[in-house]
Amino acid sequence: MTQKKRPTVLQAMARGLGGHCPACKEGRIFSRYLKVQPSCEACGHDLAQYPADDGPAYFTILLVGHLIVGPLFFFPVIWETSAWIMLPILMGSLTAAVLLILPRVKGAFIGLLYGLGIRERDSALHTAD
Template sequence: MSATGIEGTPMEEAIKSDERELWPAVWKGFRRKCPNCGSGPILKSYLKVRDTCTVCREDLSHHRADDGPAYLTILIVGHLMAPLLHVAFTTWRPEPLVLFTIFGLGCVGLSLYLLPRLKGAIVAFQWARYMHGFGSKA
């Protein structure tokens, strides 16, 4: 119900239509696509966010991802690789150099895969929640 007690007023409909859905936007960002249109690339290099979308011209320059993607990458890689390392060591008892090589490459590879995707997801989250100047709710 609106503040005036009247539902379905034009102002209330405008506010509802201006809402951005969170999870579709985050998924588009994780795929490294524009959170608005889902077509244009959000990144212009490995981690550099474009100022505007090349397809829909959405302004993306307001993002403040900072260290968030790196923290999330460390959190995810650590929580995946540490139990796997323990299981591999207790089950097969490989040579330390073999274990280090396999898990070192696994950690680096997974980190390089996740980092740009998590940066896109964080920028899309900020876009969907109107954070840091990504527009204002009507």
């Protein structure tokens, strides 16, 4: 049996960002929108052991807030257009942005946890393989 080289932290994050298994890049991380598969369909790696918790939501809010909401205030159209028109447009587009970014951030976050060897039951017995 050939042993594949373990990916670096950035490689694991890039694989997760694309929705792929951080260990092999072949299988998918998610079975549904944000539901992490119990194990990789390609290599059998236990994907459910990474405690993503609120991290992906936090980083998604951080990204959307700093990269989209902050710069929006520099455009005068935001202030000159009626709030009755601008609020629904902004809320709809920001909701769509969050829904698009969140699974990618969660995948990258799981890749980060994989790369750093952080697992649900982190102990000396559960070292990265």
